[in-house]
Amino acid sequence: MALSDPAAWYITLANAAWHRSRKYKAEESDFAPGQEVMKYYRLSLQSIARRLADPTKRNDEGLVVAIAGLICHNSSIENHDQLKVHLEEIQRIAQKGGLRSLHNPILRLMVSWLDLTAASYLNISPRFEIPKCLSLEIDPGNDTRCLEQLLATWDEECPDLGDIVSALRVTAAAASYVNRHINHPTLWRDGTAALRVLGPALHEILSLEGRPLPSNPGDKSYSARAAREAFRRAALVFMAVVKVKLGFEAHDMAAHLDAFRQISQLPLVDWAVVPELNLWAHVVAAAREKPEDRAWHVFTIVSIMQALGLETADRAFEVVRGIMWVDAIAEGDDDLRREIDRLAWGSFGRMVRDLQAVSEGVCLAGLGTSLSTECTPE
Template sequence: MKDIGRARRRTPRPIKRGDVPVASAAAATSEPDIRASQSLPNDVTDEVSGGLVVPSPRADGSLHSVVFPIEMDRDRLALSRFMFEERRIVCRPFHFPWLMMALSDPAAWHITLANAAWHRYRKCKAEEFDFASDQEVVKHHRLSLQSIARRLADPTKRNDEGLVVAIAGLICHNVENHDRLKVHIEEIQRIAQSKGGLQSLHNPTLRLMVSWLDLTAASYLNISPRFESPKCLSLEIDPGNDTHCLEQLLATWDQKCPDLGDIVSALRVTAAAASYVNRHINDPTLWRDGTAALRVLGPALHEILSLEGRPLPSDPGDRSYSARAAREAFRRAALVFIAAVRIRLGFEAHDMAAHLDAFRQISQLPLVDWAVVPELNLWAHVVAAAREKPEDRAWHVFTIVSIMQILGLETADRAFEVARGVMWVDAISEGDCGLRREIDHFASGSLPRRIQDLQAVSGDVYSASLGSSLGI
């Protein structure tokens, strides 16, 4: 933990640009009545019309007007019907925009069918209904990979925009495999670079999705984003008076803690996003297709993940020691905070566990003076503790109570008021009552009793860190 920023300072493996001509890309549109080209590919040729326009399956769920990018048999039509009908019942972020793009590419449609087969398999298994087979998942996944591999090996097709759609689908299908995730993102980066960058992709929805996948991959892998924040993520948010307390805190930082100057922008953007979510969380139509969530949370994620890693000084007496610990605590807590919001809006957040684990290690660093910007450190520990199981947050509670004493706060309710002043989303604070009780119980005891309580629930690891922190 000495070099808490080392992973983020690694230079990503360089990607060679292709020297081949750029093939014409498949353009997608959201116009509901536009029909696709009738020159359709099959599973073997992977031929896609350069002027392909995507039909909309939005209207009535009927498949007769949809022109698919592959040959469709009875089983494939059944899977497609399940997928379109499920969309009307189950709200999954980015579901409809993805269907629009997937219909433009053979490999993308195969991975979409694989995903549909997986959801149908899980549904049937849960209902103990013997209908779907997970072999359908494997089959369509294999066909998608074969199509992608053939085109990547073809100099005339390896930079097609349709490949970006297909590879994005692979990422969504198996996002928890970090090794594959890294390879897929690198390939998308190569194709985008061959076209002149992310902004050169013709489909604005695809640009938005690639940017989001880049951000989630960076969060999973704890690295900086590969792409600059695109214009489609430029969303001006006026938080009004919601960030008044935060601005008052920031006004004192230059004098107190110059090492934290570079996180000010990330704090403001994240607080603005939190304000927007708080005001509009109960508008289901706003969040239904997922694009609003990407535009609101994307800039904050990009700012946080772009923070340069900084090593922790080896000497705890160094004036930067506690400031850099606080800086990394904020970064990890902010990623946990956004992950919790993503879950509330219907997204998955497999990266949260890694950030919680990292925060645990930061919180236990010996001899950190959390009195440096105590309000920010209190917010970070409250956010992380709220996402932990009770048995895993004893050290968080101990630190929260210690910061409360510094700030002259006597109750958990007052501590939460201070945390809310930094940034907050009410919809993710459900279930905080247990944490508040733990804080109040811990705060009511003497220091020796607190140490005994901490040792009783936390074991030797916490006790050793506690001894170092207290100099005993």
Template sequence: MSALRATAAAASYVNRHIDHPTLWRDGTAALRVLGPALHEILSLEGRALPSNPRDKSYSARAAREAFRRAVLVFMAVVKIKLGFEARDMAAHLDAFRQISQLPLVDWAVVPELNLWAHVVAAAREKPEDRAWHVFTIVSIMQILGLETADRAFELVRGIMWVDAIAEGDDDLPQEIDRFAAGSFGRRVQDLQAVSEGVGLAGLETSLSTECTLE
């Protein structure tokens, strides 16, 4: 996937040069580094999900849109780290939250990318707003045979990562481990009950917005 390769290349460059603020001062370097990735990401048009969860493409299209939104969140974090504004961050997080809570999505479709997307989004959410993300992360970890948050983060970092994603948030791995250990069993039942009430009214509309350098 060209968007993944371009974003990973940009993230790798930023990680290597993040401690050289003068490099990013006039925005030229940022545009050169982030431009190709943003072009590839924005070329991934938002697609309406099929209204019938039994549609064979339902889970694949949900996964695609979740990945697209997570990449936009990822790039927004990079922009902020480099000193730019990313006023679209909240919109992308909200869109991802809606996708993540869609009923009957089989996140076993490309589970590694789905894990990456949910970890990125969860890391940018407030703890009180990411219980569903954590539930889904643990579910995908079980599919992949990952028993701890450390192993999950190791896999996620191997796909693409910048430390700014989880900067200042040390609680997410602990939340994942507690959930995985079963201490949130009752909460799982609550979340499953909530999922049954999630409507499909908005599935026909695209959640597409743009992410541009300010």
């Protein structure tokens, strides 16, 4: 596609120069290609601007290719302020027929993916629907059996979670597919398989509308809505980690981790309302945090474990895997497991000591009553 349009070719050269600059920077060379990057970037912008000003050319599909290239370039250099502007222009060009009006299926897939990437970074809903012909039908088999059993109970106990069921199913199916095929590198080489697998899940998650928390923590929806947003943010973190594993960038992860951190520290949230979902969300977020930044997550995980009657981190991770997981992203989880076990066993020890103290107190009180009865003069 880079050869199909002059502006697209210029932005491809700009991107190549920028990636080359990263290599030379890593090697501490004196080579400074910033001027080369800007030269090609300006040439691309000028070509796009001229055609946008010409009514006979402003709806050209080649322009979509060029603007998509600008989005890729700005994402690479983390110039995210321009994402919205570029996507609005693509939306205008394709507004008559949506992405279906674009003839090139790879271009449709590319624009859809860039839309999802920008939506996740900006925390907004996607502008385009996922092209149905490009999404992949996934049969997770028995991989989501535990999740399906849990969904039935969540739906009965928490009506506020009803609209996340579809997002959970699609995300779990995507995780199942990645888990089964992660060791087939040729499948992921050109990126299209990853887009077709992850795209529908990302679209479902990002399409969930925000719901404000009730002002009264005693409201029965308070904890359920906190759990809903915790799931949404944790799911976006989860997908970001999978994207990185498949060779993509994930500039959105830090913002979602920060948002989850704030949610997890909301006052008076009962995380035991939907304990399995909240356990999954906190484990996903904690696994991506530095040890010094996840003490609160670990504390909440242990609290949820106690509500579920789980005594060890291994048991907790079994529950988490039953909801959705990708084994290849579990690197470094051993440290988290040890932190959980240390706190869990410390809490268990304190509970045993408290029970012993209560038991001893009851015995002493009984003994005192007995003695006082025996010594009471008739």
